[in-house]
Amino acid sequence: MTLVLFLTFLDTTIVAVALASVQSLLHAGVAQLQWVVGGYALVFAALMLIFGKLGDRFGRRRILVGGMAVFVAGSLISALAINPTMLIIGRGVMGLGAAASEPGTLSMLRQLFPDESQRAKALGVWAAIAGLAIAVGPVFGGVLVGIGEFRAIFWFNVAAGAAVTVLAAKMLPESLDVNPSGLDMKGAITGAVSLALIVVAIIQGESQGYASAFVISLFVVGIASGAAFVLVELNASDPLINLRYLRTPRFAVSLTTAFTVYFTVIAVFFFTALYLQLVEGYSGYRIALIFLPMTLGMVFASLFAGGWVARTGPRVPMTLGAMAGGAGVLLADIALGGNIHVLMLTLSLTLAGLGFGITVVPVTSVALSVIPSRHSGMAAATTNTARALGVIVSVSVLGSLLNGELxxxxxxxxxxxxxxxxxxxxxxxxxxxxxxxxxxxxxxxxxxxxxxxxxxxxxxxxxxxxHNGLTIALMVAGLLMLVSALVTAIGFRRENGISMINQD
Incomplete structure (x- = not known):
């Protein structure tokens, strides 16, 4: 299960350092590069919750293994891509496979660890692995791009994914609910349609203009579908996302923080890597070295943050982490001005990595602590959805700002x-x-x-x-992290620790 989780989360960031290679070899435009990264996250976010329900009904291992097979097929399409469209299709298929396989890693934890305390520890490991995969993606991707351009990343996915698929089929036990809940197809369809149309509108607006009738109609239908999704979820007997939990400040803050951290992480990896490769002529290996201290900072901070949160509660670590992350991103923008100051850039990215690592660990634990244990899977899946939305919005909105400025x-x-x-x-x-x-x-x-x-x-x-476009992207991301720090400090102002209200 950990290998499935690691591989599907790895592909959220591993492609960021391959964009210059994709642009050079396939002559992809900025909007197409946005889809290479965002298409994976979009399909992942739109379908993950419904695949969790399908796993409960038809068998979690069956859906997980089938999802991994689809993930491998998408990786193969991407590795063989001869144009940007084929690569985007491959990434979408990979997102479909990840959406099918990842929810099973959460659902099976509840089956394998029925004891609540053991399950909480297992979920902590689960969150740590997800964070590790996000952190190491750009470094590992840089090495692979140095070896064999962007295709090396997808050939790695084919090999690793095939091995994981076989292992999962042989080693994981099958489980399903005897009395499964409803599928909430109305919620799944309205949510997916809303998300897809709004993202398409943002990216298409770059080329067609945001005042065009087509783009406006996409926005209108997307917003209407979003409103329908809210109404459906509020009235569903077993909703994909129980929106009433958003009234709990700590749960709402944890989702906001998850969104903001991944929004900012992708902004750094996507836009900085692209700038360093296209404008400064950095190789994949050199990009990997630039991002290595940031990655190590994220890993070290995530290991340290768990104990810190246990001693003091989430307010101080999450607030200080968000402040450090935002400050690091803003300082990185300064380091990228004019002649690049490599030492300052490295130190700035390290500070940002420490902040991200500290902030991201409590997000899942806070979300799980304030939601009844019978809904722990939904809480964790909702947090993952917030992370994926952060990726999508970062790539689409900041990419549009970059492209427009460019x-x-x-x-x-x-x-x-x-x-x-x-x-x-x-x-x-x-x-x-x-x-x-x-x-x-x-x-x-x-x-x-x-x-x-x-x-x-x-x-x-x-x-x-x-560079002007890059500055705008990093400024927006860094300031958003600082705003997140303020929201966290206010949202947790009455909390001295994590109060457990898990009740069945």
């Missing part, structure tokens, strides 16, 4: 340089599809020698526009 700022700069309008479109298209020469000091000098000073100015304008 194209608008670059267009203005090219106009000031006197570049004719028809050539401006060519340059912007080249930037969006990764056709511009790679940056770095050696790359810049070669460009100037080969093409002359005007072309060099054009390329530098593109790089500066990209």
């Amino acid at each position: 194209t608008n700022s670059l267009a203005r700069r090219l106009e000031l340089l006197g570049v004719p309008a028809n050539f401006r479109d060519i340059v912007i298209s080249a930037v969006e599809t990764g056709s511009m020469p790679t940056g770095g000091s050696s790359g810049i000098s070669q460009i100037e020698k080969a093409y002359g000073p005007l072309v060099l100015k054009v390329i530098n304008a593109a790089y500066e526009a990209f």
Whole structure:
């Protein structure tokens, strides 16, 4: 089960450092790169809760193993992708497989550990493994990209996924509910439709304009579906998500924090890695080294945070962790300005990693502590959904801000340089599809020698526009973490510890 959990969560962040490779080899645009990352998380978030219900009804091992087989098939499609569309489809299939397999790891814990205290420890290990997978993804991905470009990541998934599928089929016991609850298909459909349409609208708005009739209609239908989802869940006898639990401040704060942490983590991994590779010319190996201290900080802090929370309660660790995470991201943006200050960047990312690690550990434990034990699976699954939503919103919203700044700022700069309008479109298209020469000091000098000073100015304008977009993304993410710290401090202001109200 831990291998299934590790592999499905690993793929949330492992692809972030492969985006420059995808853009270079498949000539993917920024919007397509958003779908490469966000498509996986979108399908994962939209279908995870309903697959948990299907596992209860038809057999948890059966659904888990079937999901892993689908995950492997999606990885194979991605590894063989010849264009961005094929890669996005493969990532969506992987998300479908992850959505089917991951909920079984939670449901089986309740069966394998019927004792409440043992189950609580097992859930703590479960949360730690999920956090570890998120943390090591960019480092491991950087190494794989250095070995064999982006395809190496998916060939690894094929091999690892096939092995895990066989092990799960042989070693995990089958279990299902004798009297399973209803499937709440209305909630599953309205929730998935709402999420999908809003994300599509955000990303399509980059190219078609947010005032276009098509994009507006997507937003309208998506919001209406979201309202329908709320009504369905409030009136369902056995809802996918019991929205009434959101009235409990600690549960609401834990979900908000989960969303914010993963929103910010993806902002750092996605946009910083892309900038370092495309503009600064960093290799996959060098990206891995840049992110290694941050990863180690997340792992170390997560190991330390459990005892801290047990002694003092969640308020202080989660507040200070969110503050450290936000400060680290804002300092990283400063380090990326002008000539990169590698030491400052490394220290800033390490601070952010420590903050993320401290913050993410209490999220699941707090959510589980305030929800009756019979609904522990729903509480943990809801927390996972909040994490996945953080990934989706980060990629779609911040990606749209980056893309908008990239194209608008670059267009203005090219106009000031006197570049004719028809050539401006060519340059912007080249930037969006990764056709511009790679940056770095050696790359810049070669460009100037080969093409002359005007072309060099054009390329530098593109790089500066990209950096402006990166700054906006990191500023939004860092400030959101600081706001999360304030929300946590207020939401837990009357709490000195984690009060257990698990009652059947």
